[in-house]
Amino acid sequence: xxxxxxxxxxxxxxxxxxxxxxxxxxxxxxxxxxxxxxxxxxxxxxxxxxxxxxxxxxxxxxxxxxxxxxxxxxxxxxxxxxxxxxxxxxxxxxxxxxxxxxxxxxxxxxxxxxxxxxxxxxxxxxxxxxxxxxxxxxxxxxxxxxxxxxxxxxxxxxxxxxxxxxxxxxxxxxxxxxxxxxxxxxxxxxxxxxxxxxxxxxxxxxxxxxxxxxxxxxxxxxxxxxxxxxxxxxxxxxxxxxxxxxxxxxxxxxxxxxxxxxxxxxxxxxxxxxxxxxxxxxxxxxxxxxxxxxxxxxxxxxxxxxxxxxxxxxxxxxxxxxxxxxxxxxxxxxxxxxxxxxxxxxxxxxxxxxxxxxxxxxxxxxxxxxxxxxxxxxxxxxxxxxxxxxxxxxxxxxxxxxxxxxxxxxxxxxxxxxxxxxxxxxxxxxxxxxxxxxxxxxxxxxxxxxxxxxxxxxxxxxxxxxxxxxxxxxxxxxxxxxxxxxxxxxxxxxxxxxxxxxxxxxxxxxxxxxxxxxxxxxxxxxxxxxxxxxxxxxxxxxxxxxxxxxxxxxxxxxxxxxxxxxxxxxxxxxxxxxxxxxxxxxxxxxxxxxxxxxxxxxxxxxxxxxxxxxxxxxxxxxxxxxxxxxxxxxxxxxxxxxxxxxxxxxxxxxxxxxxxxxxxxxxxxxxxxxxxxxxxxxxxxxxxxxxxxxxxxxxxxxxxxxxxxxxxxxxxxxxxxxxxxxxxxxxxxxxxxxxxxxxxxxxxxxxxxxxxxxxxxxxxxxxxxxxxxxxxxxxxxxxxxxxxxxxxxxxxxxxxxxxxxxxxxxxxxxxxxxxxxxxxxxxxxxxxxxx
Ligand SMILES: *[C@@H]1O[C@H](CO)[C@@H](O)[C@H](O)[C@H]1NC(C)=O
Ligand SMILES: *[C@@H]1O[C@H](CO)[C@@H](O)[C@H](O)[C@H]1NC(C)=O
Ligand SMILES: *[C@@H]1O[C@H](CO)[C@@H](O)[C@H](O)[C@H]1NC(C)=O
Numbered sequence: 001x002x003x004x005x006x007x008x009x010x011x012x013x014x015x016x017x018x019x020x021x022x023x024x025x026x027x028x029x030x031x032x033x034x035x036x037x038x039x040x041x042x043x044x045x046x047x048x049x050x051x052x053x054x055x056x057x058x059x060x061x062x063x064x065x066x067x068x069x070x071x072x073x074x075x076x077x078x079x080x081x082x083x084x085x086x087x088x089x090x091x092x093x094x095x096x097x098x099x100x101x102x103x104x105x106x107x108x109x110x111x112x113x114x115x116x117x118x119x120x121x122x123x124x125x126x127x128x129x130x131x132x133x134x135x136x137x138x139x140x141x142x143x144x145x146x147x148x149x150x151x152x153x154x155x156x157x158x159x160x161x162x163x164x165x166x167x168x169x170x171x172x173x174x175x176x177x178x179x180x181x182x183x184x185x186x187x188x189x190x191x192x193x194x195x196x197x198x199x200x201x202x203x204x205x206x207x208x209x210x211x212x213x214x215x216x217x218x219x220x221x222x223x224x225x226x227x228x229x230x231x232x233x234x235x236x237x238x239x240x241x242x243x244x245x246x247x248x249x250x251x252x253x254x255x256x257x258x259x260x261x262x263x264x265x266x267x268x269x270x271x272x273x274x275x276x277x278x279x280x281x282x283x284x285x286x287x288x289x290x291x292x293x294x295x296x297x298x299x300x301x302x303x304x305x306x307x308x309x310x311x312x313x314x315x316x317x318x319x320x321x322x323x324x325x326x327x328x329x330x331x332x333x334x335x336x337x338x339x340x341x342x343x344x345x346x347x348x349x350x351x352x353x354x355x356x357x358x359x360x361x362x363x364x365x366x367x368x369x370x371x372x373x374x375x376x377x378x379x380x381x382x383x384x385x386x387x388x389x390x391x392x393x394x395x396x397x398x399x400x401x402x403x404x405x406x407x408x409x410x411x412x413x414x415x416x417x418x419x420x421x422x423x424x425x426x427x428x429x430x431x432x433x434x435x436x437x438x439x440x441x442x443x444x445x446x447x448x449x450x451x452x453x454x455x456x457x458x459x460x461x462x463x464x465x466x467x468x469x470x471x472x473x474x475x476x477x478x479x480x481x482x483x484x485x486x487x488x489x490x491x492x493x494x495x496x497x498x499x500x501x502x503x504x505x506x507x508x509x510x511x512x513x514x515x516x517x518x519x520x521x522x523x524x525x526x527x528x529x530x531x532x533x534x535x536x537x538x539x540x541x542x543x544x545x546x547x548x549x550x551x552x553x554x555x556x557x558x559x560x561x562x563x564x565x566x567x568x569x570x571x572x573x574x575x576x577x578x579x580x581x582x583x584x585x586x587x588x589x590x591x592x593x594x595x596x597x598x599x600x601x602x603x604x605x606x607x608x609x610x611x612x613x614x615x616x617x618x619x620x621x622x623x624x625x626x627x628x629x630x631x632x633x634x635x636x637x638x639x640x641x642x643x644x645x646x647x648x649x650x651x652x653x654x655x656x657x658x659x660x661x662x663x664x665x666x667x668x669x670x671x672x673x674x675x676x677x678x679x680x681x682x683x684x685x686x687x688x689x690x691x692x693x694x695x696x697x698x699x700x701x702x703x704x705x706x707x708x709x710x711x712x713x714x715x716x717x718x719x720x721x722x723x724x725x726x727x728x729x730x731x732x733x734x735x736x737x738x739x740x741x742x743x744x745x746x747x748x749x750x751x752x753x754x755x756x757x758x759x760x761x762x763x764x765x766x767x768x769x770x771x772x773x774x775x776x777x778x779x780x781x782x783x784x785x786x787x788x789x790x791x792x793x794x795x796x797x798x799x800x801x802x803x804x805x806x807x808x809x810x811x812x813x814x815x816x817x818x819x820x821x822x823x824x825x826x827x828x829x830x831x832x833x834x835x
Contacts, residue, residue: 508540617645
C-alpha cells in the first residue's frame, strides 16, 4: 500500500488531494511567536559549567525537586527557584575512556558517561543508568545524602544502551526495572528486559520477528488489574520504530510499533524459559487517510493517564520524509484500541508463499500472548509457568498482530512541515466551560516549543516559544501538573517555563482570542490572569469560539497609540511597518480616520513585510495612518503614523524608515544567493512596481530605499541586477555602487532616467528638508535572522545567507512548486496543476 508508492508518486498524491482547506489544516500557524529574548522574564534556566546533555528529567518529592541526568553528572534542582540543591559527578574513569577510544569510539562524543535513565526506585533511593564510555553501568542514588552508592555499581547491560545516540526507554514498577534497549557493544542485539526485584530477569526472544533493529522511544505502565472483572493483569507497553518484516518487497521499510508484556509474566517452563510469554506487538498507524501516506518514524510517546485505566491515551510523535519534504505529526491512541488489536487475529509467516499474512486457522487454547486471568486460574494455570507448550510455541512464532492500531479520529491531530518534532507532553485541563481539553506541548529539533489546544473539531496552536538559543533539539520534557510548570532539557541547559504566561495578553480581546485554557480575562483586575484563580465568576474565557463580544469591546477601540511623525520629500517611497502580535491577525489600515483604499496603485500592503508601502509619496498621501490588527472581527490598535510630505526636493534623496522604535521596523527583504527565492521575488516585484511608477511619469526625483539588513560580501548574483540599469552603467557590477559603506544595500530605481550630475554623496544625512533626521543616521540594522511571523500559512523566516529555505506558504503550495519544477507528471491532473 504506502510502500508501493515511490517518493515522487507520494508527492504527487499529496499534491493532488490536498485541497486548500486540508492544506491549512496540515500546516497550522501558531497564534503567537515568542522569541528567545521575550522569554527572559518568564523562563528560568539552569546549566553548570563543563556539563552538557541534560537528557533525563524526573520529578520527585511531590514536584518540589527536579532530578536531572546529564553528561557525567546528576543534579537535584529546587523546582521553585531552579537553584542547585545537590550534584553528583559521575564520570567514566579515564581507563574506561581509553578502552572506549581503543575500541574505535569517538573521544569527543561517545566515550563519556551519559545518564540515560533516572527514576525513583523507592522512597529513599533513585535508580540511575549511564552509558559509561560504552560500558553501561547503573547505580542507586541515596536521596538523603544525594550520593551514588559507589560500591554497588551494577552492570548496565540491557538496562541502558552502550551508544549514547541510540534509543532507549525504561520504567520502574514495584521495584522492578523494565527496559528496552540494545544489549551489546555493536548495538545489534535488541532486548526488552525486566530486571532487579525478586524474580529472575526476563527478556525477549532474540528473533527478528520479535524485534528487528528497533529504535525505542517510550514505555508506559497501565494498571489494567484495577477494577477488572476477570482478574486481568497490569501491562507494560513499549513504543518503537523497527524494520518491518511483514512487507517483504521493501526490506528497508520502517514501521512504528506498540508492544506489551504482562506484569505477572514469569516465562514458560520448557518453551520460552525466562522469556516473555505475553510479548505481543502491533503496528501503530499514523497516516493521512485520503493519501494513504504513513508516518513511520516514531520519535516520542507521551502517556496521559485518565480517571480509570480505560481513559489512558498515548500520544505518538511521528516524522516522515516524502520526497524532500519532512513532515511531523501527532497521533492519539486509546489503550482500549490497542487492547482490541492484541485480542484480534495474528499475523503469520507462510513458508510456501514466503509472505506474511493473517493467521486464520484455529488458535491454541489458552490464547497465546494473553495474561493470566481468572479464566486460567479456574483451569489450574496460576502462572505462565503452567501454560501448555502448544500455546507457548505459538506465542513464540506469532508475536505480531494482523491489524494495526488506528489513531483517534482516524487521522493525525496535527501536522507540521519542516518542524522536526522531538518530544511532547500532554496536559488535560478543565476550561471555564467545564470541559476538559488536552493541551500538547511539543518540542522541536531547533529548540522551539509549540503549545497546541485540541478542540473537538480542530487544533489551535496557541503559541510557539523559542526555548533554546542557539538552535538545539529539545531532548527531554516533563510536566509538573500541580505546580503548573514545564521543564525542558537540551544539550546546553534545563529551562523551566510556566504552562501559560497569561500576562502577555494585554487586552481582553487578546486574552480571549488566545484560547488558552489556562488563562482568562479578569473583569475585576482588567488583566489576563490564570483561569484557576479565586474570582472565577468574573473571568472571561471562550476556548471554543474565542468570541470577543464577551469583552463588550467597540469594534474599534479608542486608540492610545502615539503616532510617529514622518516627514518626507515628495516622490519618496515609504515603508510603514505594522507588526502584528498575532500571526492570525490581518492588518487593517485607516487613512485620516477612514479605511484605506488599497486599490490605489501607489499604496499597497505587503503581507510578507507586514508593512504599508507608499510609492512616490505626494501631497495626497499627507495625513494620519493607523494600523489595526484584525482577528475574528475584533480590531486592536497596533501602530500609527503621521506623515507629512514636503514638496519638491531636488537631488537624490535617501529615506530611512523610522528606526527609533526598534522591533517595529520590519523592513524590506533582499534575497541573495540561491536559497532565498521568496525574498528575491518580493524585492523584484517591488522594483517592478517602482519602475512602472516612474515610467508613468512620476516624479523624476531619484529616490532611494535603504534596507537595513546585513548582506554577504559577494557581489550580487546576475539575476539580481536590475535590467534597466545594467545596460547603461558598467560600474553596476561594482559592489560599491550597490552597497553603502555600512553594508546596507542601495536600490536605485530608474537609473537610466537619471540626470547626469555629480555622484550623490552617500548617505546624505541632511538631504531631506524638514526631516528631523536621526543624527547620526544609524541604520540600527535589523537582525532579521530568526524572525518568524506570518499572516499567511506557514512561517516566514526572514533569514539571509542561511541555508534555510524560506517558509513558502503552505504544504500544498510547496509541493505544487516542486512538481512544477519537475515537470511532466505521469498522471497529473492539468486542472489541479494550473491552480
Ligand atoms: C581526542 O583525541 C584527539 C586526537 O586523537 C586528541 O587530540 C584529543 O586531545 C582527545 N580529546 C580528549 C578529550 O581526550
Ligand atoms: C530502597 O532500595 C534500596 C536499594 O535496594 C535499599 O537499600 C533501601 O533500603 C530501600 N529503601 C526503602 C525505604 O525501602
Ligand atoms: C508629532 O507632531 C505633533 C504635531 O507637530 C506633535 O504634537 C507631536 O508631539 C509629535 N510627535 C512625536 C512623537 O514627535
